[in-house]
Amino acid sequence: MNPVDRSTAIVELNKWLDAIDYEDGRIVDENIVEKIEEEKSEEDAEEKQNKAGEKILIKAVCDGFITFGDDMRLNLELKNPIKAEDGQIILEKLHFKTRLATWEYNKAMKGIKPDDADKRMLATIAAFSNVASSRIDRMSTKEIRILQVIAGYLL
Secondary structure, X not given: OOOOOHHHHHHXXXXXXXXXXXXXXXXXXXXXXXXXXXXXXXXXXXXXXXXXXXXXXXXXXXXOOEEEOOOOOEEEEEEEEEEOOOOOEEEEEEEEOOOOOHHHHHHHHOOOOOOOHHHHXXXXXHHHHOOOXXXXXXXOHHHHHHHHHHHXXXX
């Protein structure tokens, strides 16, 4: 893994946001832009959640766990690879599609109740990564958190 500096990580993440046609803004490097926080009285809950997600992604890129392919597919190397009962590694990296056809998404959601947010999130991650939900379900809550952030941008 090759560590990346914060500014480079933000540039790479913004290229990925362009590649996935994310329309709700870009990640801003607070070290470069003058802080406007004094002018803001309060951030709303959604904005706070977005900033928390951005920090998670930036840290993962800086630490070398997230990389991007030539086609701007996001690749996530797991800190704790998934192992079979015999100790053999069965999953150590996820590769996310930049787009998902509606029929693929609907197929992934088939049989999952609309109010079952956890299963819907696992199914979304599985659909974008082509990894079975049963394997994703074996990941730690910390790793699931980063997958949730990635899925949130992709949807």
